[in-house]
Amino acid sequence: MSAVVIGATSAIARAMVRQWASRGHAVAVAARDVAEAERIAQDAAVRYGGAHVAVPFDALDFDGHKAFVENVAERLGGIDTAIIAFGDMGEQAESELDFGAARRVIDTNYTAAASVAEALMAVMGPRHTGTIVGLTSVAGERGRRSNYIYGSAKGAFTLYLDGLRGRAHGEGVHVLTVKLGFIDTRMTWGLGGKIPIASPDDAARAVYDAARTGTESMYYPHFWAPIMATIRAIPPALMKRLPL
């Protein structure tokens, strides 16, 4: 069995690498920082055995995505699970001042994610098997003034995965949407607050179980489901006045 974690140097993605490697998958660790990807692949090999490989990947190099996926499929002998884990939260304030910064956030979180997913379908579809896991965010559930550039890109990716699920179903490929709340990673480091923060390892375990059982869509931590249902229900006239 084989898996590729795309954008593998974040704490959550690293936890995914360990989780899939510990279950006996050969994992391709794809990241722009190849030295980091090597360390992550080595770690999986020392801890769990198996042959894991580091593969260079640049989310914003759209033209390279097809070759990247084909390279991974060749090195792993096919892809059983692909985890699209890269993302860039950016800085909302910077995005408002400089659309170049906003565009980079949108391109990384949405355009590149969609581009890679299409390339994955081109390889996985003909084999009529496999799972594509898209890591998206609760930020994509409702536009909020504090991070609407990032949120809109993640929201677009969530919608994309919804649509892809239908197409992939016809081709025998499963799509799992993972809407992440606060996980104890670089993104949440320093956020003081009362909302509990989940460990990356627990998140990875939950995602692995969901992928194995054919879940379509999940929140993690799970308590974000009712929170987001509430936030989605706020009327726009009220929402625009809330400091969210």
Added chain:
Amino acid sequence: MVTWTQKRVEGWGRFPTTEALCARPERWSEVQSALTDRNGDHILAHGLGRSYGDAALLTGGRIVLTRRLDRLLAFDPDSGWIRAEAGVSLEEVNNLFVPRGFFPPVVPGTQFVTLGGALAADIHGKNHHVHGSFGDHVRNVELLTADGRVVLTDREHEPELFEATLGGMGLTGVILAMDLQLMRIESPAIEIETVRVENLDHFFEVSAESAKWPYTVSWIDCLARGRHMGRGVFMRGRHAPAGAKPGGALLERLKKFADPILDVSAFETNWLLNRFSIQAFNETYFRLHRPGTESAVVPYTPFFFPLDMVRGWNKLYGSRGMMQYQPLVPHDPERRAMRAILESISKSGFASFLAVIKEFGEVQHGGLSFPRPGVTLALDFANHGKPLHDLMDHMDDIVLDAGGRLYLAKDARMTKDRFQRMYPEWQAWKAVRDRWDPNGVFSSDQAQRLGLVDTSVAARSAKAVAS
């Protein structure tokens, strides 16, 4: 890019406590950013925070938490060499490699320490007399130095930097990764013998006759006086042969004794540990062992890491925190310094709940590395403030007169003057450090207190002061 956030930071003794901006890098490039993006503040790496005092604190500075640098980079099952990042804990090493028949060559009394911290403090264990200290089993270090470079240093490449980093308390740079030699074991179990020792001379007799055992340590009842002074329970152990099963009457009795205590499980009060409760504990524990020698086979965790079973046992001392006192004095047939220390303690009225005594072997390193030939005593005291600090000052003089020293990883209060006399190589060490860090990027509260770093910033005092 690296994110800094203000956090409360404390050592295992919870005295002193302080605040600092903390980052928790997940990539090597983020550690490098921490070095450039620090607004002129000092920097210090911090692992699992198991040094007791202020060695891993940096008031008003910036602390780089290494826990996310936790990758194992290589393992050679033929030789036992591993390559690991600084934030990997000994617990992780044990969980991964004991089932594969390997054990760390040196472990301290807890497995909740990082490899980076173990090297920075050049920790020792129950096997110092045969295996030396942690640094003896590390062949190279990848170190982020003050100039932003990642330097691979060993005993041939920049050997002075390597030696200064071994026991260098994190002041030569941020340790990123190292090669560590694990040793082969046949079984996760330990064969132990306990010998009830009736007094200090008896301890040294048993210690001498146990020299062939790889692991030796003795619990000591520091409240016993007169002809019972130094009574305790000597423990010696070795890795069991293949197929050994834990068991034995001693193990059963120890379990019966330990279980209700472990049930207490860390609640915080200043009243739990006092002279009377400790006296009662010591008496019971001593009587639990029959006179003479007993043997058992035990799992490795309770033998090496008995206190790890009580998570957060340091909180048993309450909000006042606790202080460790770990002196080492050279061998002396009349044990004058050791007797004087034990007498000072029993006269003072302060009781140490956990007291252990051990003879070190001959292996020693220069610089700030603690072990020297001699005998070391480790004592825990609730932090009673000034009267306790006065007692420690008094014991410092006994230690100094005997040509001894204190362990920096346990220290929160010794004076610069006494430190410099205890560690005469400090200047040579500092010369190497200053060459690699000419602008004083790396620092700690302890280093500032002991004069190990020049600080351009006005001396900052920890928020908590002696009550």
